[in-house]
Amino acid sequence: MSDERRVSVGGLTRRFGSNTVLHGLDLELEPGSFTALLGRSGSGKTTLLRTLAGLDPAPAEARIGLPDRVAAVFQEPRLLPWKRVWANVALGLEGRDAKGRAERALGEVGLARHLEAWPATLSGGEAQRAALARALVREPRLLLLDEPFAALDALTRIRMHALVLELWRAHGPTTLIVTHDVDEAVLLADRVLVLDAGRIAADIAVEMPRPRSHGDARFVALRRRLLAELGLEAEVLQEAA
Amino acid sequence: MSDTHALGGRGAVAPARPVPAPRRPRFRGLDLSRTRRFASSAVILLLWQGASMAGLIAPRTLAAPTTIVATAWELVLSGELPHHLLVSLGRVATGLSIGVSSGVALALIAGLSRRGEEIVDAPMQMLRTLPFLALVPLFILWFGIGETPKIALVSLGSAFPVYLTLFAGIRGTDPKLMEAGRVFGLDRAGLIRHVVLPGALPSGLVGLRYALGSALLSLVIAEQINATAGIGFLINDARDFLRTDVIVVGLLVYALLGLGADALVRGFERRALAWRPNLIKG
Ligand SMILES: Nc1ncnc2c1ncn2[C@@H]1O[C@H](COP(=O)(O)OP(=O)(O)O)[C@@H](O)[C@H]1O
Ligand SMILES: [Mg+2]
Numbered sequence: 001m002s003d004e005r006r007v008s009v010g011g012l013t014r015r016f017g018s019n020t021v022l023h024g025l026d027l028e029l030e031p032g033s034f035t036a037l038l039g040r041s042g043s044g045k046t047t048l049l050r051t052l053a054g055l056d057p058a059p060a061e062a063r064i065g066l067p068d069r070v071a072a073v074f075q076e077p078r079l080l081p082w083k084r085v086w087a088n089v090a091l092g093l094e095g096r097d098a099k100g101r102a103e104r105a106l107g108e109v110g111l112a113r114h115l116e117a118w119p120a121t122l123s124g125g126e127a128q129r130a131a132l133a134r135a136l137v138r139e140p141r142l143l144l145l146d147e148p149f150a151a152l153d154a155l156t157r158i159r160m161h162a163l164v165l166e167l168w169r170a171h172g173p174t175t176l177i178v179t180h181d182v183d184e185a186v187l188l189a190d191r192v193l194v195l196d197a198g199r200i201a202a203d204i205a206v207e208m209p210r211p212r213s214h215g216d217a218r219f220v221a222l223r224r225r226l227l228a229e230l231g232l233e234a235e236v237l238q239e240a241a
Numbered sequence: 242m243s244d245t246h247a248l249g250g251r252g253a254v255a256p257a258r259p260v261p262a263p264r265r266p267r268f269r270g271l272d273l274s275r276t277r278r279f280a281s282s283a284v285i286l287l288l289w290q291g292a293s294m295a296g297l298i299a300p301r302t303l304a305a306p307t308t309i310v311a312t313a314w315e316l317v318l319s320g321e322l323p324h325h326l327l328v329s330l331g332r333v334a335t336g337l338s339i340g341v342s343s344g345v346a347l348a349l350i351a352g353l354s355r356r357g358e359e360i361v362d363a364p365m366q367m368l369r370t371l372p373f374l375a376l377v378p379l380f381i382l383w384f385g386i387g388e389t390p391k392i393a394l395v396s397l398g399s400a401f402p403v404y405l406t407l408f409a410g411i412r413g414t415d416p417k418l419m420e421a422g423r424v425f426g427l428d429r430a431g432l433i434r435h436v437v438l439p440g441a442l443p444s445g446l447v448g449l450r451y452a453l454g455s456a457l458l459s460l461v462i463a464e465q466i467n468a469t470a471g472i473g474f475l476i477n478d479a480r481d482f483l484r485t486d487v488i489v490v491g492l493l494v495y496a497l498l499g500l501g502a503d504a505l506v507r508g509f510e511r512r513a514l515a516w517r518p519n520l521i522k523g
Contacts (some may be wrong), residue, residue, distance in 0.1 A: 053424055071424065078421035082439040082516045091435060092426040120518040136423065 003031035010063035023198025030043030036185035039195035076126035125156035266508025271289035336395025344403030352411030391463035398459035399452035410441030
């Protein structure tokens with residue numbers, strides 16, 4: 001029951017002025033699970049992730065149980081341009097073998113050749129892989145990904161999906177990925193949540209073996225259902241026609 | 242309509258045409274341009290020399306280039322020029338170290354803490370509107386006419402550019418990078434060391450370049466104050482004897498000091514800012 005990777009949030013409310021973004025939100029994430037969080041733009045996905053990442057202070061009345069090691073990857077790589085790639089990954093690591101650990105993590109994401117590169121010389125996909133390595137090198141128990149692939153081209157995104165799944169399998173952190181891409185959610189996650197009006201409005205288990213294919217009938221059905229949850233029935237009807 | 246639309250529209254209408262090859266390879270073009278620059282300077286020098294030799298320019302107005310070169314050589318050999326140069330360099334070095342270090346210290350205080358900003362920034366912003374060279378009369382009253390007012394003027398001239406640019410650099414830190422640093426466990430000291438200061442370095446170095454220019458200007462003015470040594474003394478002394486050749490040598494030394502200072506900072510920038518996209522070598 002008390003796996004250290006468990007996430008348990010209850011009664012989380014967040015307001016900006018008169019704008020209530022999260023409204024008594026409850027969220028439980030099973031240890032080692034892979035969950036996708038969908039929601040319209042401005043529905044509060046980033047706000048939720050920031051609270052989980054400890055970037056925003058949690059309100060006192062909320063009940064929040066989090067693992068002690070949390071890592072995050074943002075939409076932009078956010079590498080420090082003045083540190084070489086390996087030093088970015090080693091940022092904040094303690095202990096003598098920080099560089100060795102950073103190098104191994106970069107090897108895992110396929111950047112062994114770019115250890116000494118400056119971030120400015122990396123492509124978008126490479127920079128995002130470096131950001132993944134920087135998150136993983138800490139062996140996080142909770143991995144938060146906020147639209148990490150939104151800025152990448154389609155081909156690079158496909159490769160990143162495979163890489164994220166591989167890393168998740170190898171390291172087993174509880175993983176929460178925010179995305180606005182329904183396909184991405186269905187492709188990657190065991191469970192898809194839809195955030196709406198400050199609460200989890202839908203909670204859907206994805207019971208398909210990986211690797212998953214867009215052509216699979218279950219994939220298509222689930223995709224349609226999620227689009228409907230997001231209020232996109234019109235488009236769905238058009239597609240069906 | 243946005244620019245990209247405009248461009249896209251033009252591209253769609255115009256038939257694709259191969260880019261015409263440049264007539265001449267680029268490096269020869271560069272070569273020619275350099276030759277032209279050099280040639281025009283050489284022509285001016287020749288005209289000047291010719292006019293001096295023909296008696297059109299009196300030596301007490303402006304000495305001939307050849308005379309200036311000869312004088313420079315004599316001043317070097319006699320040890321006079323090196324002596325005065327060392328005195329001037331000493332003033333710049335002392336003034337700069339005081340000015341730059343106080344500029345950096347104040348920028349750190351104001352940049353890294355709210356209270357520091359409240360205390361330091363307002364007076365600094367008020368003082369900077371003052372043309373600092375106008376303080377010379379006060380400085381003479383306060384510090385006399387020895388070395389102190391000269392060094393104080395150089396310090397003052399270099400402190401402000403460093404303070405202003407470094408403060409702006411610190412305050413311009415990308416909040417997204419700060420967040421990344423916090424997520425990855427940096428404490429306040431770690432954030433300052435790994436995120437804030439390296440991020441502020443480029444603008445701080447721009448400030449340093451301004452500071453060197455400003456220090457040189459301060460030096461020129463300061464050395465007009467009753468100096469008994471230094472390049473400024475050399476020039477003033479030469480004026481009393483109508484030695485325009487010595488005056489020009491002094492001016493050339495000032496110019497070389499300026500160039501040298503700039504090259505120094507540029508060299509340092511190339512090393513310290515090697516990570517910047519425009520400095521990364523292909
Ligand atoms: N720091 C802030 N100050 C004021 N409003 C904010 C702030 N951060 C987010 N918001 C508001 O909260 C809402 C949710 O934002 P966000 O969590 O970024 O949405 P999402 O990531 O789902 O697109 C938006 O309406 C946004 O304007
Ligand atoms: Mg967001």
